[in-house]
């Protein structure tokens with residue numbers, strides 16, 4: 001097993017990338033997705049796997065300096081576990097065999113020898129130039145080797161200039177097991193990238209896309225919008241405040257002097273490799289017209305209900321409609337369970353007509369750990385939800 | 388709509404400058420000073436920015452030349468595709484980014500996006516008097532000839548096609564240099580497909596000439612020209 005080392009993605013892939021599989025990171029031009037391959041390589045080295053890197057666009061020295069800047073890892077420290085075939089190898093093979101058909105065989109025997117001699121488990125390939133030199137089938141043929149009775153895991157990074165058709169060829173013709181594509185938003189500002197888990201052969205994980213941002217050379221999955229809604233005074237503002245590392249409150253005092261939300265609460269949190277923006281809605285029905293707007297483009301909903309007030313459930317059902325929770329994942333935060341109450345999970349599920357897979361968590365929004373648990377549960381739903 | 392002045396009176400007087408999303412190809416024989424002409428067209432005007440892919444000149448030499456020519460270096464981002472081949476440890480700054488070699492199209496694309504992002508995020512110097520949005524960006528490849536020595540024509544075409552689409556979305560303006568004597572007609576024709584305007588350069592015994600193709604209303608005749616203090620001067 002190897003992992004990408006990217007929090008969030010490894011969880012989605014289950015226990016990791018099985019041995020002997022074929023992995024593709026496909027990048028659209030201009031998208032900074034190098035860290036997917038580099039992070040996977042780092043992870044493999046740190047778990048004592050023996051790796052071969054084939055990088056025809058660069059010298060081994062440049063590759064070393066690249067990893068050093070991006071990851072503060074010096075590949076020279078892994079000399080006994082890592083072999084690099086760089087641009088000089090490609091140059092000499094080109095001189096030796098000008099005919100592509102012969103060159104494939106030359107490459108193939110070089111790769112086989114290297115793998116045998118160094119007991120290589122995983123081959124990392126920057127495929128772009130190999131594809132240009134030899135084409136898809138031939139280019140891959142040189143990587144498809146068996147040593148003894150096992151095949152090394154193959155991880156490819158490719159600059160995809162042809163779009164989705166090429167991905168289909170990787171999965172259908174070359175039997176790739178995991179395909180992740182990296183693309184960018186079309187607008188230049190704000191600029192964000194997203195990765196799409198296109199296909200895995202070993203799980204029935206649905207295809208999904210999640211934006212990511214790069215902070216200090218680490219990939220953070222980016223959930224731009226989670227909304228927290230619920231009936232008046234159920235604890236939404238408290239929830240957003242507890243969940244957030246920093247935030248802005250939309251509360252104003254009402255006529256009786258109690259605080260109520262009149263705009264929205266806004267919070268940001270960094271949590272288990274995810275960067276999340278969280279929006280709390282006002283609870284008063286007079287703000288209902290703004291709810292669909294607030295809920296648009298949300299990736300998930302936390303419905304905060306007050307377990308001491310079962311009579312509010314009709315209101316909750318209205319909110320569920322306004323927030324279009326049939327289209328996006330939702331979790332229920334059954335709040336104020338520190339207070340005496342008599343409202344069971346089944347009663348909640350029945351009165352809200354909830355599907356069995358909608359999680360209900362009994363919490364007190366006054367406790368940060370409870371709130372984080374709900375966030376974690378929603379993130380899990382978002383990353384496994386069949387959108 | 389924002390328009391980009393080319394600094395060539397023959398074009399600017401008639402068109403008032405070229406609109407966003409336009410691409411200019413400079414077709415020139417070797418040693419004809421095409422890169423000086425290219426630099427004139429691609430340098431940032433007031434409130435503008437330039438992103439330069441340099442495959443022939445190291446960024447440090449280029450930056451020195453810029454200061455000598457009074458170019459606003461703080462408005463220029465350079466993608467240097469050659470320095471790393473001799474100095475592997477060269478490290479990126481906001482204004483200068485390095486890629487492994489001219490064959491590293493993945494790296495070129497990424498560094499391009501990084502510079503665009505910095506410009507949009509205001510990490511480049513912003514002119515106090517002119518703060519335009521989207522920030523006008525001139526994109527300059529010097530030269531396609533080198534890239535074509537490292538990559539196949541079809542691959543480079545597709546790559547430039549995608550990059551050109553991004554440039555268009557951000558309302559930028561592209562300038563490209565191609566040495567027309569080192570490549571066959573097909574190569575030149577394919578590269579021309581990506582362009583809106585072609586400026587051909589030739590050298591005669593009495594000096595340099597240019598001819599503009601692709602702009603209605605702009606004369607397609609040969610004109611003598613010289614560069615004086617970074618300005619294109621059209622002569623008789």
Ligand SMILES: Nc1nc2c(ncn2[C@@H]2O[C@H](COP(=O)(O)OP(=O)(O)OP(=O)(O)O)[C@@H](O)[C@H]2O)c(=O)[nH]1
Pocket residue numbers: 230231232233234235236237238239259260261262281282283284335336337338339363364365366367
């Ligand atoms: N005991 C207890 N009180 C809570 C809990 N969560 C919130 N409260 C209290 O409930 C009241 C309302 O909480 P808010 O967070 O303002 O509720 P809200 O949903 O944002 O209210 P509106 O914006 O007016 O709809 C406050 O007095 C909170 O201190 C909880 O888990 N336990």
Ligand SMILES: [Mg+2]
Pocket residue numbers: 236237238251260261280281282283
């Ligand atoms: Mg509130």
